[in-house]
Amino acid sequence: MAKVYVTRRERFNAAHKLWNPKWSEExxxxxxxxxxxxxxxxxxxxxxxxxKGQPDEDTGCIIDLKLLSVIINERVIDKLDHRNLNxxxxxxxxxxxxxxxxxxxxxxxxxxxxxxxxxxLHSVRVHETENNYAEYLGE
Amino acid sequence: MAKVYVTRRERFNAAHKLWNPKWSEExxxxxxxxxxxxxxxxxxxxxxxxxKGQPDEDTGCIIDLKLLSVIINERVIDKLDHRNLNxxxxxxxxxxxxxxxxxxxxxxxxxxxxxxxxxxLHSVRVHETENNYAEYLGE
Amino acid sequence: MAKVYVTRRERFNAAHKLWNPKWSEExxxxxxxxxxxxxxxxxxxxxxxxxKGQPDEDTGCIIDLKLLSVIINERVIDKLDHRNLNxxxxxxxxxxxxxxxxxxxxxxxxxxxxxxxxxxLHSVRVHETENNYAEYLGE
Amino acid sequence: MAKVYVTRRERFNAAHKLWNPKWSEExxxxxxxxxxxxxxxxxxxxxxxxxKGQPDEDTGCIIDLKLLSVIINERVIDKLDHRNLNxxxxxxxxxxxxxxxxxxxxxxxxxxxxxxxxxxLHSVRVHETENNYAEYLGE
Amino acid sequence: MAKVYVTRRERFNAAHKLWNPKWSEExxxxxxxxxxxxxxxxxxxxxxxxxKGQPDEDTGCIIDLKLLSVIINERVIDKLDHRNLNxxxxxxxxxxxxxxxxxxxxxxxxxxxxxxxxxxLHSVRVHETENNYAEYLGE
Amino acid sequence: MAKVYVTRRERFNAAHKLWNPKWSEExxxxxxxxxxxxxxxxxxxxxxxxxKGQPDEDTGCIIDLKLLSVIINERVIDKLDHRNLNxxxxxxxxxxxxxxxxxxxxxxxxxxxxxxxxxxLHSVRVHETENNYAEYLGE
Numbered sequence: 002m003a004k005v006y007v008t009r010r011e012r013f014n015a016a017h018k019l020w021n022p023k024w025s026e027e028x029x030x031x032x033x034x035x036x037x038x039x040x041x042x043x044x045x046x047x048x049x050x051x052x053k054g055q056p057d058e059d060t061g062c063i064i065d066l067k068l069l070s071v072i073i074n075e076r077v078i079d080k081l082d083h084r085n086l087n088x089x090x091x092x093x094x095x096x097x098x099x100x101x102x103x104x105x106x107x108x109x110x111x112x113x114x115x116x117x118x119x120x121x122l123h124s125v126r127v128h129e130t131e132n133n134y135a136e137y138l139g140e
Numbered sequence: 141m142a143k144v145y146v147t148r149r150e151r152f153n154a155a156h157k158l159w160n161p162k163w164s165e166e167x168x169x170x171x172x173x174x175x176x177x178x179x180x181x182x183x184x185x186x187x188x189x190x191x192k193g194q195p196d197e198d199t200g201c202i203i204d205l206k207l208l209s210v211i212i213n214e215r216v217i218d219k220l221d222h223r224n225l226n227x228x229x230x231x232x233x234x235x236x237x238x239x240x241x242x243x244x245x246x247x248x249x250x251x252x253x254x255x256x257x258x259x260x261l262h263s264v265r266v267h268e269t270e271n272n273y274a275e276y277l278g279e
Numbered sequence: 280m281a282k283v284y285v286t287r288r289e290r291f292n293a294a295h296k297l298w299n300p301k302w303s304e305e306x307x308x309x310x311x312x313x314x315x316x317x318x319x320x321x322x323x324x325x326x327x328x329x330x331k332g333q334p335d336e337d338t339g340c341i342i343d344l345k346l347l348s349v350i351i352n353e354r355v356i357d358k359l360d361h362r363n364l365n366x367x368x369x370x371x372x373x374x375x376x377x378x379x380x381x382x383x384x385x386x387x388x389x390x391x392x393x394x395x396x397x398x399x400l401h402s403v404r405v406h407e408t409e410n411n412y413a414e415y416l417g418e
Numbered sequence: 419m420a421k422v423y424v425t426r427r428e429r430f431n432a433a434h435k436l437w438n439p440k441w442s443e444e445x446x447x448x449x450x451x452x453x454x455x456x457x458x459x460x461x462x463x464x465x466x467x468x469x470k471g472q473p474d475e476d477t478g479c480i481i482d483l484k485l486l487s488v489i490i491n492e493r494v495i496d497k498l499d500h501r502n503l504n505x506x507x508x509x510x511x512x513x514x515x516x517x518x519x520x521x522x523x524x525x526x527x528x529x530x531x532x533x534x535x536x537x538x539l540h541s542v543r544v545h546e547t548e549n550n551y552a553e554y555l556g557e
Numbered sequence: 558m559a560k561v562y563v564t565r566r567e568r569f570n571a572a573h574k575l576w577n578p579k580w581s582e583e584x585x586x587x588x589x590x591x592x593x594x595x596x597x598x599x600x601x602x603x604x605x606x607x608x609k610g611q612p613d614e615d616t617g618c619i620i621d622l623k624l625l626s627v628i629i630n631e632r633v634i635d636k637l638d639h640r641n642l643n644x645x646x647x648x649x650x651x652x653x654x655x656x657x658x659x660x661x662x663x664x665x666x667x668x669x670x671x672x673x674x675x676x677x678l679h680s681v682r683v684h685e686t687e688n689n690y691a692e693y694l695g696e
Numbered sequence: 697m698a699k700v701y702v703t704r705r706e707r708f709n710a711a712h713k714l715w716n717p718k719w720s721e722e723x724x725x726x727x728x729x730x731x732x733x734x735x736x737x738x739x740x741x742x743x744x745x746x747x748k749g750q751p752d753e754d755t756g757c758i759i760d761l762k763l764l765s766v767i768i769n770e771r772v773i774d775k776l777d778h779r780n781l782n783x784x785x786x787x788x789x790x791x792x793x794x795x796x797x798x799x800x801x802x803x804x805x806x807x808x809x810x811x812x813x814x815x816x817l818h819s820v821r822v823h824e825t826e827n828n829y830a831e832y833l834g835e
Contacts, residue, residue, distance in 0.1 A: 008273050
C-alpha cells in the first residue's frame with residue numbers, strides 16, 4: 002500500500018530573544034548580537050507539520066486535515082501565538098528560544114496525538130524568517 | 141559520480157469535491173464538511189515533480205527540462221487542467237479526489253516515461269492550498 | 280489628520296466556468312477556450328479589501344481588523360468559499376463568473392457595512408491565479 | 419518627461435503589543451484581544467517605500483537604490499529592527515504601536531531626506547502579516 | 558458603468574549591466590558598483606501589465622486575457638526573454654538598462670495595441686528582484 | 697541527542713548561457729534552445745544551504761547563523777553575485793553552467809568549512825526560476 006506524506010501549515014506570531022541567563026550581558030551580546038536586545042523582538046513564525054500514512058480507502062486521506070489542524074492548534078499554536086517564547090510557553094521553559102529548540106519542542110507536544118490517530122509524525126519545520134528555518138525529524 | 145535531484149513545477153486549475161458515493165449525504169457532510177458541497181469547489185493546484193540522476197557531461201543536466209515539462213504536460217496536466225477531478229480524469233476514476241490520491245495517481249502516469257529517459261522519478265508533490273500539500277515517494 | 284489605507288486578505292476556494300448561456304457551445308469554446316469546459320474548474324481565490332480612514336487616537340487603528348474580517352467573511356466569503364460561482368452565489372446570479380464581475384459584486388456586498396463603521400471602502404482586488412487579478416475602485 | 423515610481427523593500431523583526439495605558443486591563447483585552455497579551459508578541463515586518471521622480475539621463479534611475487536603502491536603514495530600520503515598538507522607538511513614543519501609526523511615523527522619518535535627493539516620497543507601506551498591511555500616502 | 562482594472566503577469570529572464578559609455582570605467586564603478594561588472598549579470602524579471610476598462614456584458618471581461626497575454630508576449634517578452642537588455646533589445650537601444658527605463662520602454666511597445674482592443678493601459682510594473690521594482694503610469 | 701536541520705537562504709544575481717564549446721552552433725541551439733542565445737541571459741538565483749547537527753546547550757543553535765551566512769557569502773556568493781557563471785567563476789570553469797553543476801560546485805566550496813565548525817552539510821539547493829531547482833545531497 003502507498004505511503005503518502007501530508008503537510009499542514011499553521012502560523013503564529015511571537016516575541017523572543019536569545020539570552021543565556023548563565024552568561025554575562027557582554028557575552029550574550031558577543032554571541033547573539035542584536036538577537037539579545039533587552040526588550041524582545043519577534044517573528045511571524047510558520048510551522049509545517051508533515052505526517053506519514055496510508056490513504057484511507059473511504060476518504061482518500063491519510064488523516065482528516067481538520068483534525069490535524071485542531072491537534073496542532075490545541076497543543077502548540079494556542080501556547081505560542083501572541084506569546085513570549087522565553088516567558089510564556091510551558092514546553093520551552095529552561096531552554097533557549099531558538100528555532101531549533103522550537104522544532105524539537107513542538108515535536109514533543111504533538112507526536113503521540115498524531116500516532117493515536119493512525120499516522121506517524123514525520124517532520125516539524127519552523128520558519129523564523131524568509132531566510133532561516135529549522136527542521137526536526139525525530140531522530 | 142554525483143547524483144542530483146531536479147524539480148520542475150507545473151500548475152493546473154481544477155474543480156473537485158470530497159464525496160464518497162457509498163455513504164449517505166449526512167455522513168459525507170459529517171466527514172468532509174464544506175468539501176462535500178454539491179456543486180463543487182476548486183483549487184489552483186501546484187505540482188512539483190522531482191527526478192534524480194547524474195548530470196550529463198555534455199549538457200550539465202540530468203534531464204532536458206523542456207522534455208520533462210512536455211512529459212508532465214502531456215501525461216498529467218492536459219488531463220487535469222480546467223477539468224473536474226471527480227468526473228473527467230481517467231486515472232482518478234473510482235478514487236476519492238484527495239490530494240494524496242492525486243499525488244499517487246500522477247506518479248503512476250509519469251514514472252515509466254521518466255525512467256525511459258534515463259532518470260529516476262523521486263517525488264511527486266501536490267499543493268492544494270498554501271496550507272496543505274501531499275507528497276508521494278513511490279514506496 | 281492623516282488618512283491611512285489598510286488592507287485585509289481573505290481567501291476562498293471556488294468552482295466556476297466561463298459560459299454565456301445566450302451563445303452556442305461552439306461560440307463559448309471559441310471565446311473562452313478551456314475556461315468553458317463543461318464540468319467546471321476552480322481556483323484558490325485571494326481577496327484583498329482596502330479601506331481608508333483616520334487612525335483612531337485610542338486604538339491607533341482606522342478599523343478593528345477583527346471586525347473587518349468578520350464583515351468580509353459574513354458578507355462574501357461564506358457565500359463564495361467551497362461554492363460554485365455560477366450556481367451558488369446570490370450576488371453573482373445572471374452575471375458571467377469573471378474576476379472582474381467578482382470584484383464589482385464583492386464591492387456591492389461590503390461597501391455599506393464598512394461605511395457604517397466609519398471607514399471608506401477604497402478597493403476590492405481579486406486574484407484568480409498567480410498571473411491574473413482584477414481590481415475595482417468603485418468608480 | 420516621464421515620471422516613474424520606484425519601490426524598495428526592507429525588512430525588520432520587532433516586538434510589540436496593542437495596549438492603551440489610559441484604559442483598564444479589561445478594556446484593553448476587550449478591544450485588542452490577544453494582541454494585548456502582557457509579554458509582547460512580534461512580527462517579521464516588511465516595509466515598501468515608493469519614491470517618484472524622473473529617470474536621470476546618465477544613470478537611467480530616479481534615485482540610486484543603494485542610497486535609498488541607506489536612507490531607509492539609517493533613519494528607520496536601525497531604530498526598529500530587533501526592537502520593541504512600544505518601548506524602544508523614538509518616533510513611536512506616545513503612540514499606539516499599530517501598523518497604521520508605523521506607516522505614518524516612518525513617512526515622517528524619511529520624507530525630507532528623500533526630497534533632498536531630488537525625489538518625492540510617494541508611499542510607505544508596512545506589512546505586519548501575510549494578511550494585513552497599512553499604507554500611507556502623505557495626505 | 559463600472560471601470561475595472563485587470564492585471565496580467567508575464568516573466569522574462571535577461572542579462573544586463575548598468576554602464577554608461579560616456580563615462581570612464583572608474584566613474585561607472587563609482588556610481589553603479591557591482592552592477593557595472595564587465596561580463597553582465599541577470600535577473601528573473603516579473604512584468605505586471607494593468608489595463609482599465611468596462612466589463613463586456615457578454616463575456617464579463619474587460620479584455621480577453623489570452624489576447625492580452627499574446628500582445629505582451631509578441632511585443633515585449635519575445636524581445637526581452639533570454640536576451641541581453643543592453644545589446645539585443647531594439648526599444649532599449651541608446652538607453653541605460655535600468656528597471657525604470659524598462660517600464661517606460663515596455664509602455665511604448667504595448668499602449669497602442671491595447672487601446673486598439675478597447676482598453677486603456679493603466680500601469681506597467683517591472684520587478685527586478687524581490688526588493689526592487691519600478692512602475693510607470695504613462696504620465 | 698536530537699539532530700536538527702537548519703537552512704539558510706542566500707541570493708545571487710548572475711548571467712549565464714548553456715553552450716557546449718565542443719558542439720556546433722546548430723547543435724547548441726538544437727539542444728539548449730533560447731538558453732544558448734549568444735549574449736547571455738540571467739537569473740535571480742536562490743541558494744538554500746541545509747546543515748545538520750545537535751543544538752548546543754548554551755546557545756540552542758546547531759551553528760551560529762551569522763557565521764553560516766559569512767561562510768556562504770565569502771566562499772560562494774562573492775564569486776557568483778553580479779557575475780557571469782560561464783566566464784567569471786573559478787569553481788565552474790570547464791563545466792556547463794547548469795543548475796545541477798552549480799549545486800554540486802557550491803557543495804565543494806563550503807562542505808569542509810561547515811564541517812570545521814562542528815556541523816555536517818546536508819543539502820545544497822539552487823533555485824533558478826520559480827519553476828526549476830536542483831538539489832545536491834553529497835552522494
